[in-house]
Amino acid sequence: xxxxxxxxxxxxxxxxxxxxxxxxxxxxxxxxxxxxxxxxxxxxxxxxxxxxxxxxxxxxxxxxxxxxxxxxxxxxxxxxxxxxxxxxxxxxxxxxxxxxxxxxxxxxxxxxxxxxxxxxxxxxxxxxxxxxxxxxxxxxxxxxxxxxxxxxxxxxxxxxxxxxxxxxxxxxxxxxxxxxxxxxxxxxxxxxxxxxxxxxxxxxxxxxxxxxxxxxxxxxxxxxxxxxxxxx
Amino acid sequence: xxxxxxxxxxxxxxxxxxxxxxxxxxxxxxxxxxxxxxxxxxxxxxxxxxxxxxxxxxxxxxxxxxxxxxxxxxxxxxxxxxxxxxxxxxxxxxxxxxxxxxxxxxxxxxxxxxxxxxxxxxxxxxxxxxxxxxxxxxxxxxxxxxxxxxxxxxxxxxxxxxxxxxxxxxxxxxxxxxxxxxxxxxxxxxxxxxxxxxxxxxxxxxxxxxxxxxxxxxxxxxxxxxxxxxxxxxxxxxxxxxxxxxxxxxxxxxxxxxxxxxxxxxxxxxxxxxxxxxxxxxxxxxxxxxxxxxxxxxxxxxxxxxxxxxxxxxxxxxxxxxxxxxxxxxxxxxxxxxxxxxxxxxxxxxxxxxxxxxxxxxxxxxxxxxxxxxxxxxxxxx
Numbered sequence: 001x002x003x004x005x006x007x008x009x010x011x012x013x014x015x016x017x018x019x020x021x022x023x024x025x026x027x028x029x030x031x032x033x034x035x036x037x038x039x040x041x042x043x044x045x046x047x048x049x050x051x052x053x054x055x056x057x058x059x060x061x062x063x064x065x066x067x068x069x070x071x072x073x074x075x076x077x078x079x080x081x082x083x084x085x086x087x088x089x090x091x092x093x094x095x096x097x098x099x100x101x102x103x104x105x106x107x108x109x110x111x112x113x114x115x116x117x118x119x120x121x122x123x124x125x126x127x128x129x130x131x132x133x134x135x136x137x138x139x140x141x142x143x144x145x146x147x148x149x150x151x152x153x154x155x156x157x158x159x160x161x162x163x164x165x166x167x168x169x170x171x172x173x174x175x176x177x178x179x180x181x182x183x184x185x186x187x188x189x190x191x192x193x194x195x196x197x198x199x200x201x202x203x204x205x206x207x208x209x210x211x212x213x214x215x216x217x218x219x220x221x222x223x224x225x226x227x228x229x230x231x232x
Numbered sequence: 233x234x235x236x237x238x239x240x241x242x243x244x245x246x247x248x249x250x251x252x253x254x255x256x257x258x259x260x261x262x263x264x265x266x267x268x269x270x271x272x273x274x275x276x277x278x279x280x281x282x283x284x285x286x287x288x289x290x291x292x293x294x295x296x297x298x299x300x301x302x303x304x305x306x307x308x309x310x311x312x313x314x315x316x317x318x319x320x321x322x323x324x325x326x327x328x329x330x331x332x333x334x335x336x337x338x339x340x341x342x343x344x345x346x347x348x349x350x351x352x353x354x355x356x357x358x359x360x361x362x363x364x365x366x367x368x369x370x371x372x373x374x375x376x377x378x379x380x381x382x383x384x385x386x387x388x389x390x391x392x393x394x395x396x397x398x399x400x401x402x403x404x405x406x407x408x409x410x411x412x413x414x415x416x417x418x419x420x421x422x423x424x425x426x427x428x429x430x431x432x433x434x435x436x437x438x439x440x441x442x443x444x445x446x447x448x449x450x451x452x453x454x455x456x457x458x459x460x461x462x463x464x465x466x467x468x469x470x471x472x473x474x475x476x477x478x479x480x481x482x483x484x485x486x487x488x489x490x491x492x493x494x495x496x497x498x499x500x501x502x503x504x505x506x507x508x509x510x511x512x513x514x515x516x517x518x519x520x521x522x523x524x525x526x527x528x529x530x531x532x533x534x535x536x537x538x539x540x541x542x543x544x545x546x547x548x549x550x551x552x553x554x555x556x557x558x559x560x561x562x563x564x565x566x567x568x569x570x571x572x573x574x575x576x577x578x579x580x581x582x583x584x585x586x587x588x589x590x591x592x593x594x595x596x597x598x599x600x601x602x603x604x605x606x607x608x609x610x611x612x613x614x
Binding site: 057060063065066085086089090091092093094098100104106107108109113117118120121126165 | 234235237238241242244245246516517520521522523524525526527528529530606607610
């Protein structure tokens, strides 16, 4: 990992002179200013910074769910700015697994159906999908909870389901936006252990936004974002 | 198809919304089928009309009768091959709500004039022979559970008193538009019972002409004969007569079309609103789907499919109920709407309307969902 210029092809993620501004009525609010970032495959990177510093925005840009005002973002061999909306959606489905602070499970779907969602975008048959979902739920320690709805699960269990959903399609990159932000310390610890396992055993590249220094310690490297500028 | 589970899960988990939306669409489509059936039922008379049949009535109004004495003169008009006559009886069976078409007719000419009334030769013979005999349509017989030989007491309103008629024949209509909800009996029976001042009066004459091209000439000739008589006539084709009869009720088609359109439009707005609210409630969820890689097009199809399923379910229930209920209860509105059956094409049109309602109601929320920006819908800037 480097936060300076580097060879884009050697890295899973490369950001060059990335700017992001938001318009609020007549005002332009700068969020990110000239971000340069390279992340190698298999790294576990933590992003810290005060509220409003642009951490989630940076994560969204790398995850391909937002567009920079200026600059180039290359992830998994694709320059995201060149992709059409439909190709970008397909790219996300193939390469990125998202983990949110508030889990964002679909309330009307069981744990099984929630985890299955990314697989509905693949050509896998029902039997293969079932096998993979059961594998993913087993990985996060939720065997036997397939039929439970989100309201029937604890916060920690919901986040595990969300993690299973993020990894079930075997993405190249996991982006986690304050994954322990809504959990008590015990559950937070379990989720961090799980993320570490995914990084070490499955070699998943992980980008995690957090406010919690204890959580950030799990990462290989911690970067700080302050007023839109990235610091080691 | 594999995404259908997601759509069905939403419908299943929002049971109250699903039930209310489907019910409102079902009620709208039920009303649509009913109103359209009123129109098709009225039009059935037009469709069943024969171009070689003319109707002769009093020039002033249908309520004024014509003398029986016209019969022989009418038969002499060149082009006329048969003359029949009859009176609208306007009675009821047992209770006032049991009203249907009853005609006191010149029985010997009935079957020549109306070949669409199909009756077996034996039954026909008994009917023609027996003065108190009547024949009834199969639909009417089915409705009241009559059997051959039953005495059917008809209470007269225009012709007061009890009129016990013996069922001697059950006819079938040879065309779908012909009326199977009627009974026919002998004009003489009524005429004999009338006081002196009301004897030998005929409500309408039916004339059979040799070809449709004779109709205008025969009509003009008949009306010319009685132009200066105390009872002048108005002669027209059966089709024109039926159309005039419908017009007497008013511009029913226009009124019903306006009513039907207003109902459908109102329910469409309700459904659009429901679907938009449902999509708005699920803003974050839709953003999550897109984050997972669901394309804008797929999200659009999912939201639109939900609206379509609601509408189609409502359409199937509404149209199905209308089709089944009116077939079962044999509703005729006192004989005003004989053949009040929801036609298969009305059901087809209703289902097509439901499909269009689904498309229209799902369009705006589906486009809104497809255009939803992911990042801002998920959360604010951290």
